Amino acid sequence: MNFTIATTLDEALTALAAGARPVAGGSDLVVGARQGKSPLPESVVAIDRIESLTHLDASTDGLGIGALVTHAQLESDATVVGAYTALADASALVGSPSTRNVGTLGGNVMNASPAMDTGAPLLVFGAEVELRSSAGSRRVGVADLWTGPGRTSAQGDELCTAIHLPSRPAGSGSAYVRLEYRRAMEIAVVGAAASITLAADGAVVSLSVALTAVAPTIIAVGGTDTLAGRQVDDALLADVAALASSQAVPISDLRASERYRRHCVGVMARRAVDAAARRARGESIAVPVNRSLGIGAAS
Ligand SMILES: Cc1cc2nc3c(=O)[nH]c(=O)nc-3n(C[C@H](O)[C@H](O)[C@H](O)COP(=O)(O)OP(=O)(O)OC[C@H]3O[C@@H](n4cnc5c(N)ncnc54)[C@H](O)[C@@H]3O)c2cc1C
Known part of the structure; x- marks a missing residue:
């Protein structure tokens, strides 16, 4: 070698x-x-x-995250926790403290596992990945990057140098939750991220939801735009759960059946939207939501 x-x-x-x-x-x-x-x-x-790939750069355009930024950095960075909370929720769930200290955002994104925890948050934030080769650089939206389990649209000579997140409108909140059978060293059975922006009267201005481990790649839930103008109440959360469950295309394996995953991803989507809306209203829910609200494994 x-x-x-x-x-x-x-x-x-x-x-x-x-x-x-x-x-x-x-x-x-x-x-x-x-x-x-x-x-x-x-x-x-x-x-x-x-060294140049290890920084987080906040600007009026949003946040640039160097490819080598670790999960440990993401779960505690003030800008990520404050404005891109779903990403902090996700990084805080990765592996164990030692995994989070060595595992990078660039590695998580480029490994392209359908169960990767940062993928759904990045998708709801509309993240773009910067790819650089000796020939130049380009930016690719994450939805166009992941092409299958372990596969990306990047060329072999392209290095991911950064992940760019657009700035967040006022009144926004986000959350990521996952179903897990134990608290550490576990990958998501299913998971969901939500990003929501609320008007002053609490009506939905925009809502994005993405799902983990229910398709060959992380997927966005279609149809959430039809929920704009409504209040975040039980009826809306039930509609979110139905949209998520109907669009999931999970597999059965030794960790969960297809039917169980399809049901649970609706529950996770509903909880992610509820937590995101509570954060958008100013409620403090500590990172990660899984631990704060008792979602997933109890101990
Ligand atoms: C015990 C354990 C628990 C884990 N738990 C979780 C979990 O809960 N959730 C989760 O999502 N993941 C989990 N993982 C997986 C892993 O820790 C993460 O995916 C991590 O973010 C990978 O980052 P890395 O820097 O270690 O990647 P590496 O192993 O270094 O690389 C991963 C892949 O990405 C490529 N790559 C890396 N960096 C770049 C780059 N900058 N540009 C282009 N290609 C690149 C590599 O060639 C390789 O194909 C776990 C792993 C272990 C060992």
């Missing part, structure tokens, strides 16, 4: 152009190889020492 360490972006892009695969925290790539899921690539370039 050929292993190199890049300390600059140019070094990493040169290695990628020569066929190397990037490794950031290694918590998917290396752990997966050790577990026998897939062998390590022939050529690997470590990117974790590229």
